[in-house]
Amino acid sequence: MKLNQDNIPKMGFGTYDRKGEAGISAILVALETGYRHLDTAQDYGTEKEVGQAVQRSGLDRDDVFLTTKIANGSLGKGALIPSLRESLDNLQIDQLDLTLIHWPSPNNAIALPVYIEQLAEAHAMGLTRMVGVSNFTIALLKEAQTILGDLPIANNQFELNPLMQNKNLASYCKNTGISVTCYLPIARGILGDVPAIAEIAARHDATPEQVALAFEFAKGYIAIPTSSKAERICSNFLATKLTLSEQDISAIETVDRGQRVIDPEWGPDWD
Ligand SMILES: NC(=O)c1ccc[n+]([C@@H]2O[C@H](COP(=O)([O-])OP(=O)(O)OC[C@H]3O[C@@H](n4cnc5c(N)ncnc54)[C@H](OP(=O)(O)O)[C@@H]3O)[C@@H](O)[C@H]2O)c1
Numbered sequence: 001m002k003l004n005q006d007n008i009p010k011m012g013f014g015t016y017d018r019k020g021e022a023g024i025s026a027i028l029v030a031l032e033t034g035y036r037h038l039d040t041a042q043d044y045g046t047e048k049e050v051g052q053a054v055q056r057s058g059l060d061r062d063d064v065f066l067t068t069k070i071a072n073g074s075l076g077k078g079a080l081i082p083s084l085r086e087s088l089d090n091l092q093i094d095q096l097d098l099t100l101i102h103w104p105s106p107n108n109a110i111a112l113p114v115y116i117e118q119l120a121e122a123h124a125m126g127l128t129r130m131v132g133v134s135n136f137t138i139a140l141l142k143e144a145q146t147i148l149g150d151l152p153i154a155n156n157q158f159e160l161n162p163l164m165q166n167k168n169l170a171s172y173c174k175n176t177g178i179s180v181t182c183y184l185p186i187a188r189g190i191l192g193d194v195p196a197i198a199e200i201a202a203r204h205d206a207t208p209e210q211v212a213l214a215f216e217f218a219k220g221y222i223a224i225p226t227s228s229k230a231e232r233i234c235s236n237f238l239a240t241k242l243t244l245s246e247q248d249i250s251a252i253e254t255v256d257r258g259q260r261v262i263d264p265e266w267g268p269d270w271d
Contacts, residue, residue, distance in 0.1 A: 003097060003129055005154040005179040009065050010217050011240050012037035013233070014183065014226035015046040022228065027053035029230045031064070033237045039157075039181070039224040040091075041069035041102055042083060047090035054092075061093060067181075069102035069134055069157075070119070075110045080118035084127050099128035100157055103135045106266035112140070116147045123151060130154035134183075137268045138172045145176075157181035158270075160221065162197060162212050163190075165256040168271040174220065182216050184261055185223035186236065196251050206242050213239030215252045 013030040015023065015038060023046055027038065031053060040050045047068060054064055068091070074083035084099060099122060101115060119131045132155030133144060145153055156173050160166045160182035173180045191197045191208035201208045209225065213236060216223045225236045244252075260270065 003065070005130065005152065005177065008098070008155065008179055008181075008222055009035075009037035010222050011035055011213070011237060012039050012065070012067070012181070012222060012224035014224040015040045015050055016044050016226060018044075018046050018049055018226065018228070020049070023049040024053045024056070026226075026228055026230070026233065028056055029233050030237075031057040031059060033234050034240075035233075035237060036063060037065040037067070037222070037224070039067045042071040042074060042087055043069070043102060047087055051090055051092040065097045066091060066093065067098040067100060067155075068096055069100040070115070072103055072106060075101070075105050075115040075118075077114055077118075080115055081122055081125070081127070084122050088127065095126060096128040098130045098132055098155055099123075100132045100134045100155065101136075103264075104133075104140050104268060106264075112143055113147050116144050120148055120151055132156060132178075134158065134181075135267060138169060138271045140268065141172070141176070141178065153178050155179045155181055155222075157183055157224075159184050159260060159262050160216065161185050161187040161191070162194065162215060162252050162255050163187050163257050163259040164261070165253070165258075166270055167256070170219070170221070172271070179222060180220075181222040181224060183224060185216055186212050186225045187259075188261070194255050196255050200244070200248050200251065204242060204244075204248075206239075207235055209236055210239040210242050211244070211248075211252070214242040214244050215249060218244055218249055 134157035
């Protein structure tokens with residue numbers, strides 16, 4: 001099937017911190033559970049683990065959607081493509097499904113066109129099926145799309161969960177056909193303390209994390225939760241079977257606190 005931003009598997013597995021043998025085992029559990037989308041990054045140091053886990057799973061390369069992100073240190077002129085080739089080697093593949101710019105260059109040290117043009121070149125060379133960005137604001141998305149011309153920004157990955165709904169940015173992405181990937185989709189396991197979410201979870205005999213993920217899927221987003229524990233990897237996956245009512249969704253919309261967790265001083269402010 002030809003992939004586009006509309007058919008990226010909605011349930012992905014994040015691989016931040018999934019390092020070494022323990023990391024490979026956790027990623028394998030995810031693949032055995034049914035996750036068919038793995039999210040890594042040059043900065044996580046988990047590309048090799050992802051490659052190993054896919055190999056060991058015995059799944060065909062085409063059955064697993066693979067995303068990596070270009071590190072800040074690889075945005076400069078002439079740096080992006082060699083870094084992406086190294087990622088492909090780490091992952092033991094010839095082509096990424098999705099390559100993202102991990103962050104806009106801190107303090108604009110490298111001008112946006114320098115790395116967005118290299119991203120387009122990587123696509124033209126066949127190193128990645130789709131291109132996208134992460135932690136990009138509306139203004140940066142507009143600037144990047146102008147540079148890319150006909151090549152769509154397939155995806156923007158940013159912090160989004162019931163406590164940080166990032167509504168302006170998510171709605172801009174939706175209206176312009178950019179798929180949204182939620183990172184910190186389960187707010188690192190603290191959602192059971194939110195009464196409205198705890199109540200919905202109890203009513204559906206679900207976990208607060210499943211409720212958060214089901215909310216994100218109902219909104220049309222992709223989510224990439226992670227865990228080091230097999231039981232949680234499996235239970236989070238069951239969110240794909242949970243359907244929330246319109247009332248549940250409206251109630252979750254009201255718990256948004258704009259509570260940002262990932263906030264480097266050089267990162268852009270959210271819209
Ligand atoms: N683009 C970016 O800049 C960016 C930034 C941050 C993250 N990401 C991506 O997003 C992925 C997910 O983000 P994240 O790992 O920060 O946050 P997360 O997925 O929201 O939370 C993961 C944490 O929650 C715990 N957890 C998992 N399932 C749980 C459950 N059912 N109940 C209670 N606690 C649970 C895990 O601990 P245990 O291991 O103990 O289960 C882990 O510490 C990352 O792996 C990475 O791929 C991208």
